[in-house]
Amino acid sequence: MAATLQGATPVPPDAPASVVVAIDGPSGTGKSSTSKAVAAKLGLSYLDTGAQYRAITWWMLTNGVDVDDAGAVAAASGKPVIVSGTDPSAPTITADGADASGPIRTPEVTAAVSAVSAVPEVRAAITALQRDIAAEAARTTAGIVVEGRDIGTTVLPDADLKIFLTASPEARAARRGGELKARPGDAGVDLEATREALLRRDAADSSRKTSPLAKAGDAVEVDTTDLTLEQVIECVVTLIEDKRRTA
Numbered sequence: 001m002a003a004t005l006q007g008a009t010p011v012p013p014d015a016p017a018s019v020v021v022a023i024d025g026p027s028g029t030g031k032s033s034t035s036k037a038v039a040a041k042l043g044l045s046y047l048d049t050g051a052q053y054r055a056i057t058w059w060m061l062t063n064g065v066d067v068d069d070a071g072a073v074a075a076a077s078g079k080p081v082i083v084s085g086t087d088p089s090a091p092t093i094t095a096d097g098a099d100a101s102g103p104i105r106t107p108e109v110t111a112a113v114s115a116v117s118a119v120p121e122v123r124a125a126i127t128a129l130q131r132d133i134a135a136e137a138a139r140t141t142a143g144i145v146v147e148g149r150d151i152g153t154t155v156l157p158d159a160d161l162k163i164f165l166t167a168s169p170e171a172r173a174a175r176r177g178g179e180l181k182a183r184p185g186d187a188g189v190d191l192e193a194t195r196e197a198l199l200r201r202d203a204a205d206s207s208r209k210t211s212p213l214a215k216a217g218d219a220v221e222v223d224t225t226d227l228t229l230e231q232v233i234e235c236v237v238t239l240i241e242d243k244r245r246t247a
């Protein structure tokens with residue numbers, strides 16, 4: 001798999017040391033929206049690691065790999081070339097050169113991603129890619145915000161700052177429900193079904209053997225249930241600025 005840093009903001013020669021920020025948490029806690037906004041505000045790169053797991057899952061589904069067969073998934077794990085663009089204002093993701101940004105958000109991919117991402121060979125390949133991208137960003141830009149499930153615990157245990165976002169299942173389901181458009185003739189979004197699907201994915205991601213969803217011991221936990229997105233962004237910007245001041 002190839003690591004390519006695209007859309008990076010070049011770092012001026014007299015700039016302060018770069019910063020590496022890990023943001024983890026379950027689905028719907030605001031990781032992507034917060035990470036993108038914070039990175040854009042502070043001139044940092046941005047990496048959505050969930051998009052990478054979704055892209056490899058999409059590649060498996062479209063290349064005839066049985067995603068319920070861990071052996072088949074493991075055997076194919078090194079085949080696709082996943083490339084992430086790290087500009088927070090226009091993040092991109094491709095698999096073997098094909099734009100995956102639309103297909104990775106389909107219900108089919110969402111339903112299969114936890115099984116694919118639990119396969120150790122998939123995690124090894126994607127983790128190596130993530131570390132390459134973070135190292136390249138730390139070397140050539142002002143730094144990077146990397147968001148996912150195991151960034152603080154496994155991918156970047158030496159990150160300068162680790163944040164773990166949480167929110168109640170009800171708040172997360174309402175947020176996800178707000179993103180899903182009701183089709184004509186539908187009764188609307190079923191919040192209970194959305195909540196159950198979220199909790200199922202949390203359980204699968206938290207209980208897998210290899211690198212489960214978990215809060216790192218040295219992560220700052222931010223409960224976003226009663227915060228607006230703007231408040232969460234402000235909170236994370238402050239944490240990063242404080243970290244930089246005291247570094």
Ligand SMILES: Nc1ncnc2c1ncn2[C@@H]1O[C@H](COP(=O)(O)OP(=O)(O)O)[C@@H](O)[C@H]1O
Binds near residue numbers: 031
């Ligand atoms: N604090 C918040 N309050 C209300 N809505 C939020 C908040 N944080 C995020 N959202 C919204 O919730 C949805 C899910 O957020 P997202 O950033 O994709 O979460 P995650 O990456 O953790 O799955 C998005 O529509 C986003 O705009």
Ligand SMILES: Nc1ccn([C@@H]2O[C@H](COP(=O)(O)OP(=O)(O)O)[C@@H](O)[C@H]2O)c(=O)n1
Binds near residue numbers: 051118150
């Ligand atoms: N660092 C990561 C990021 C995502 N993932 C997997 O990828 C899936 C999709 O992640 P995502 O961040 O796009 O999910 P949402 O929270 O946006 O729905 C998760 O449910 C995990 O199974 C992972 O295993 N490790």
